[in-house]
Amino acid sequence: MADEFRPYFDALARGILAFPRCGDCGRFHWYPMKLCPFCHGAGIGWEAVSGVASLFSWTIVRHDFDPAAIERYGLRAPYIVALLEFADAPGVRLISNLVEADPDALAIGMAVQALFPAHDGRVLFRPARVG
Ligand SMILES: [Zn+2]
Structure with a gap:
């Protein structure tokens, strides 16, 4: 694992989702980098977010082709690969899996959490509970 990813996985292990944020220009970025991709500053910190995201886009995998996905994550086709945005970390888009969701009921912008x-350094998302 590249060193710049370590804070991400360390936070996940503590039940926290965190993203890199430049201390110089204040912008978030993803994936982690040694220098800010916007201002090239080196003062990158990590900021915890709420874990609430919105669905930017997705695809549905309908054929099991990765035995590791089944074994490690219990993901059996059909499963949802989601691209997520975070209101409290503008500019970050994270790819993950959306579980406990009806593939036919997905909508752009729907709230997920x-x-x-996290399992094996991987955080999954599910539709946000209402109320
Ligand atoms: Zn910056």
Whole structure:
């Protein structure tokens, strides 16, 4: 694992979703980098977010082709690969899996939330509970 990813996985292990944020220009970025991709500053910190995200886009995998996905994550086709945005980390888009969701009921912008504990350094998401 590249060193710049370590804070991400360390936070996940503590039940926290966090993203890199430049201390110089204040912008978030993803994936982690040694220098800010916007201002090239080196003062990158990590900021925890709520774990609530919105669905930017998705695809549905309908054929099991990765035995590791089944074994490690219990993901059997059909499953949802989601691209997520975070209101409290503008500019970050994270790819994950959306579980406990009806593939036919997905909509752009729908609210989802991180599902902890993370498994094997991977956080899944599910539709946000209303109310
Ligand atoms: Zn910057």
